[in-house]
Amino acid sequence: MSVLRAGSATDTGRVRSINQDAVLTTPTLFVVADGMGGHAAGEVASSTAIDALRAAAERIGTIEGFTTAVRSANEAIFRASLQDPTLAGMGTTVVAACLLAGPTGDQLVVLNVGDSRAYRFREGAVRQVTDDHSLAAEMVRGGEITLEEAATHPQRHVITRALGIEGEVTPDTFPIAIREGDRVLLCSDGLTNEVDDEEIARVLATVADPQDAADELVSRANAHGGADNISVVVIDVVIADEGVEVEGERTEAHRIVATTTAASERLGPSASNVSRPAPAPAPVPADESWLARRRRLGVRRALTFRVVFFMLLVVGVLVGAWAFLRWYATSSYYVTTQHDAIVIYQGRPGGVLWFQPQLVTVSSTPIDQILPSRRATLKGSVVEPSLDAAKRYVANLAAEYQAVNAPQPSSSTTTSVPLTFSSTTTTITAGAG
Numbered sequence: 001m002s003v004l005r006a007g008s009a010t011d012t013g014r015v016r017s018i019n020q021d022a023v024l025t026t027p028t029l030f031v032v033a034d035g036m037g038g039h040a041a042g043e044v045a046s047s048t049a050i051d052a053l054r055a056a057a058e059r060i061g062t063i064e065g066f067t068t069a070v071r072s073a074n075e076a077i078f079r080a081s082l083q084d085p086t087l088a089g090m091g092t093t094v095v096a097a098c099l100l101a102g103p104t105g106d107q108l109v110v111l112n113v114g115d116s117r118a119y120r121f122r123e124g125a126v127r128q129v130t131d132d133h134s135l136a137a138e139m140v141r142g143g144e145i146t147l148e149e150a151a152t153h154p155q156r157h158v159i160t161r162a163l164g165i166e167g168e169v170t171p172d173t174f175p176i177a178i179r180e181g182d183r184v185l186l187c188s189d190g191l192t193n194e195v196d197d198e199e200i201a202r203v204l205a206t207v208a209d210p211q212d213a214a215d216e217l218v219s220r221a222n223a224h225g226g227a228d229n230i231s232v233v234v235i236d237v238v239i240a241d242e243g244v245e246v247e248g249e250r251t252e253a254h255r256i257v258a259t260t261t262a263a264s265e266r267l268g269p270s271a272s273n274v275s276r277p278a279p280a281p282a283p284v285p286a287d288e289s290w291l292a293r294r295r296r297l298g299v300r301r302a303l304t305f306r307v308v309f310f311m312l313l314v315v316g317v318l319v320g321a322w323a324f325l326r327w328y329a330t331s332s333y334y335v336t337t338q339h340d341a342i343v344i345y346q347g348r349p350g351g352v353l354w355f356q357p358q359l360v361t362v363s364s365t366p367i368d369q370i371l372p373s374r375r376a377t378l379k380g381s382v383v384e385p386s387l388d389a390a391k392r393y394v395a396n397l398a399a400e401y402q403a404v405n406a407p408q409p410s411s412s413t414t415t416s417v418p419l420t421f422s423s424t425t426t427t428i429t430a431g432a433g
Helices: 041-059 063-083 135-141 147-151 197-206 210-223 290-297 305-330 372-379 387-405
Strands: 003-011 021-025 029-036 091-102 105-113 117-122 125-128 172-177 183-187 230-239 333-338 341-346 358-366 382-384
Touching: 003 021, 003 210, 021 041, 021 230, 029 041, 029 183, 029 230, 041 063, 041 091, 063 091, 063 105, 063 172, 091 117, 091 172, 091 183, 105 117, 117 197, 125 197, 135 147, 183 197, 183 210, 197 210, 210 230, 333 372, 333 387, 341 387, 358 387, 372 387, 382 387
Parallel strands: none
Antiparallel strands: 003 230, 021 029, 029 091, 091 105, 105 172, 117 125, 117 183, 183 230, 333 341, 333 382, 341 358
């Protein structure tokens, strides 16, 4: 049984506007892809490679199967570039590590195409596993320039091999016999162009958690300039199974590999580039409990200070939100009518979420003893800031009604009407007889 833990990080950097890198971590397969191409083509190339390898991860059981999966990813990218003219010329580098069965036990097979790199960190020293497929690297291997000259060579970024550029590609593979305490680093050139091997070794030696180590390496690349996208995968070998296995057969490790982020032991100083057998794992007690097994494997506790603090913070926010909502929903009163009575409620008309208004008091003033215009207003509810204010409002309604409808006092008025008298004289003429 082999147990691995991995951490990964990717960042746009401080200069680029788009992150064309992509990373993948599965129980047995770990990948970094560095896309290239105009516009978003590089992003498409790297994500296509990752998708193809993710789909093939469960079927990879041999080195041949590993290289076949990468060739399939190359074909998918090349085919996409032919179908869409805007993606013409896109490609991506890839560096990957896969846990496979070897002749003497589990081994980590590293594969690369392009200038993304893999390093092995063992006993305090870091060693590059892969060979860069770049023009400058080939000139170094041919003896034309030195490593120091390659670091500043004007064609150091020209790669000679990548996925998606041609219909066929030949990956390089590097089987590594793993030992407990080993670390394997996969990274794009956004890290290695900014951070040298010595600084990489210091981070891998001092930062125990693989996720924290990945984050720290990305942070340091940005601190040194961050001129390119930066992607990192750090793989820790917690337990290495070196029992004899049939080559090509999938081992039990492929079904139980752990890739959860967890702290591993600090690695010691001194270096060795030659793999040497590791001691067999201590026998597991038959009555070992689940908690004891987690401790033995170094799996960190799920309930940490950060988790507890975050949970308390979330609970505090929820309680605060509930308290504010309750205060808002109950901090006012309103006056309205109910049947033939005037009533006062505490709360907001209609309620707020699950806080419904509560009846406080029923006024002794009947509704027919307030002015008709006020009755129409009360049907829509009149909001007041306090219970006393609501009661004063009702009292004012009653006083207003009484003032308008109170009987008027009687007054004594004397009217003098002058009497006019008229004298009428009637003359009677007698006829002469």
